[in-house]
Amino acid sequence: MTQVFFHCSTTHGVLMDRRGTSVTSLSEACEAATCMMRSLIATVSLEDWRDWVVHVSDESGEEIDRRFAPRQRCGQCR
Numbered sequence: 001m002t003q004v005f006f007h008c009s010t011t012h013g014v015l016m017d018r019r020g021t022s023v024t025s026l027s028e029a030c031e032a033a034t035c036m037m038r039s040l041i042a043t044v045s046l047e048d049w050r051d052w053v054v055h056v057s058d059e060s061g062e063e064i065d066r067r068f069a070p071r072q073r074c075g076q077c078r
Contacts, residue, residue: 004029004064006036007055026064029056033067041069 001024005017023029033054040049049069056065 002029003059004032005057006033007057008040008052009055010052020059030065030067033065037067037069 001022003020004023005020007017008015021029021032023032033056037049037052037054040047040052043049052069054067055063056067057063
């Protein structure tokens with residue numbers, strides 16, 4: 001298991017993930033980042049998440065992937 005962090009950013013600010021999530025593989029981390037972004041976009045809120053980016057970083061802070069806001073909703077996301 002590896003601890004990864006999903007930091008969200010836009011040109012207006014950054015939201016840091018301070019807890020992180022345990023994953024078994026890089027593909028699991030990438031899938032979780034995609035589903036997280038899709039869930040944020042689908043949530044009714046004052047924030048427009050479509051311009052945000054999810055940065056997947058490892059425990060040392062190195063970025064291992066970056067996910068841009070998807071254009072369609074994911075049926076597999078929780």
